[in-house]
Amino acid sequence: MAKDKKQPRPKAQTPKGFQDYFGADVTARNDMLRKIGEVYHRYGFDALETSAVETVEALGKFLPDVDRPNEGVFAWQEDADWLALRYDLTAPLARVAAQYRNDLPSPYRRYAMGPVWRNEKPGPGRFRQFYQCDADTVGAPSVAADAEICAMLADTLEAVGIARGDYVIRVNNRKVLNGVLEVAGLSGDDNEAKRGIVLRAIDKLDRLGLEGVRALLGEGRKDESGDFTKGAGLSDVQVAPIVQYFNGNKTYQRSATIRAVSGIRTAAEVLNAKGVDVTVLRNLRALIGESAVGAAGLDELEEIADLLAAQGYGPDRIVIDPSVVRGLGYYTGPVFEAELTFEITDEKGRPRNFGSVAGGGRYDDLVKRFTGQSVPATGVSIGVDRLLAALRAKGQVDHAAQGPVVVTVMDRDRMADYQAMVSELRNAGIRAEVYLGNPKNFGNQLKYADKRAAPIAIIAGGDEFDSGVVQIKDLVLGAEIAKNASLAEWKDRPSQYEVPRDQMVTRVRAILGGQG
């Protein structure tokens, strides 16, 4: 075509920061999401699927203050409006809860799964589109809703294949932390900025260490590059209870959690039957002093522990753990986190816990943006990619990679016969396909079967058709024999069988069963 010369060929390239997912990577994720959805459904949660596109106005915190709102979201202008791809599933839920508030049941339990988009500089392991999987209850003020979500999270992890003992769900309450901040003299509107700095500092404990956080609570911190981050400017008297809170609990509670998860529980242990570390509770009651919000937070924690205990969720699955902070500013009550406790080997070969795969909490102000009325809400978000990686680490997703039985083509004119063979196999529920490339080079057909991870190849030429038989090649066994060629016991094992045509399906099924 004449046009070809004018326009250069487009590059065949995934846009920067995006990914293509193939085969088992897609189906394993779908399988996992389906199992999660089944648990959510059983808990009375209803599916919700909003569109990928929202108005920038509805997304809220990304409102444009410059020429275009390119901070964090992918956005474009349409007439007078700005549209954008959603950056999470919570903002659309807040919009839906406001928009349909007269029609939805209240409380409204909903789950949502799907991609979200972040307009970030692409980097290693940082992607601009990824899946989220959320469950939230809107309109339930009672902590029974938070307890329910923790129980559901435990059931969900087990449903997808994480064994009991391989995870723990840790629960805390922001109100306890707020009580501590009150004791530190940081209550009131005029201290909002300082509270923000303190929360973000505590959330960086793992990275910065005790002294780093302490510096951020005080005057500020100079990092290795010499850059200075201004601190909250608290006095030593103010810093003391905060450090005592997160530092003391970090030490006490982590060890108590590990003891609980390990099942070592004696009369001398600090955990009571509800998974509450009574020493920690006693210390916290002392720490929050006269703070009413702090006391309310502790009461709520005990209530959550009571509810979970009544449903049989003991400290082997869910523990109260005041060291959980969670960074997001909008949490207002209980916060929780699911941590996988089994060990994996990191990139440097050192063993470490797999770590967090889900988290959430109560956020009572999101819907208010739209309606002006406060609506209580609580929810959890599962890190889909993290959880899938965990299932892979535990060997829970192999089966999905099963290739098809490949019927090879010896004689191009017998395509109808080969098609009849795959039909029979498929009708018997066996994944199967006929080779549809150029059949001339038979070696290419076997290479193709190899690339497809085919467990079996079917071979039939003129001789086979004349005698009413087919050749069945066990490719899994064939590979084993090739690998062990020097061993006597493998030498004479046949990996190819001639069977009557009408026994093909039966034999294929038997071989597949043996390979399983």
Add this chain to the structure above:
Amino acid sequence: MAKDKKQPRPKAQTPKGFQDYFGADVTARNDMLRKIGEVYHRYGFDALETSAVETVEALGKFLPDVDRPNEGVFAWQEDADWLALRYDLTAPLARVAAQYRNDLPSPYRRYAMGPVWRNEKPGPGRFRQFYQCDADTVGAPSVAADAEICAMLADTLEAVGIARGDYVIRVNNRKVLNGVLEVAGLSGDDNEAKRGIVLRAIDKLDRLGLEGVRALLGEGRKDESGDFTKGAGLSDVQVAPIVQYFNGNKTYQRSATIRAVSGIRTAAEVLNAKGVDVTVLRNLRALIGESAVGAAGLDELEEIADLLAAQGYGPDRIVIDPSVVRGLGYYTGPVFEAELTFEITDEKGRPRNFGSVAGGGRYDDLVKRFTGQSVPATGVSIGVDRLLAALRAKGQVDHAAQGPVVVTVMDRDRMADYQAMVSELRNAGIRAEVYLGNPKNFGNQLKYADKRAAPIAIIAGGDEFDSGVVQIKDLVLGAEIAKNASLAEWKDRPSQYEVPRDQMVTRVRAILGGQG
């Protein structure tokens, strides 16, 4: 907060042209797609999920020739590049087939399901985000690949719940039409524009009628509003074979199809055992005269019929039908279409066939844009919303709307006991939830259960706990009794039972079974 006054509240509104999907609408679609995926997988197709975002360059026909590429796609600029939301699943496949051509098996069978986006003016029934579900084979030149996709489409329709006899897959070949165009003197590069006009005109036959199409083949057509559309400018001699082609076949073949689908097939019938209307084939051979491409097209059609017959797909499921055109310019060989033949009632109360739910064909030039090398490809796209609507019309998706058993709250202090009840129900696989709103007004709880379409409510207050029983209210039966309140036989039927606490799960299951 002081800010509230400065910023007006955002509107809680779905962006124009987009939709929110709730509950069963989400799960019914997911169920259907899962069943489709199972068939595709059994046929050896592998899942592929590309990102929603592509470079505008890779999407191709929407390259920006003005300030910004807002024709048809949602696009935005990033540095020097334009990015856009994909408008179908074929363009990303072409990109992937080019990008990974050294790693993918060849032929490459892949399926993809997911939303696509169109930047169109929103209108009734026209949405800017909707699902597509595609299966394609890239790198297989043989029409065996086309036949396979037709067979798979038949299996897919039956797997999701369309009974045999309620659908027919009609197959044609663009080459036959090209043969006719050749006879009409429209071959060669310089007639490309005219061929485009002719194809689009034929595709409008249903809407414009024979005379309208004939006008577009000639000088042009004036519509009711007086607007004039310029025609292809063909002479009467050129128009004759084209009209004879589509008009003759439309009449002959539709009736033959209907006869075949109805199962009325006698020796006097025109369809042969392979679903080929021999009269039509004879007429077509005459019509295409000396055209080599036309003859090749007819040979391919017969080969497809052979292959399908060998696999047992007779004319009750798949027929050769030269009246199928399909609008898209890029088809180069076989084209096919799945039509649901059962009747529904249209908005004016008239019966009509449900119509097309899937279509596709061979397109051999899409990958070439990237690599310069021609790669044969064929595929099918299922209209997800249309097929789902068909399943609804056939009553195939009801069960998904099942609400949860609602455990009501008579005594706020016994929340742990109510939670234990739902736990037991859920552990028995029964969808259940406790009422988490303000329990003060019991009537609100029953209204809530009604809004949730709950089949059963569990009621237990102080008396019940003291006696170790619960009340089970059958809400489905209750509604029936209310509806038939005047009938004597309904009057004394109880819809509420008191049962021992430890028999709650058993009785709930029995009642649900009876409601089934």
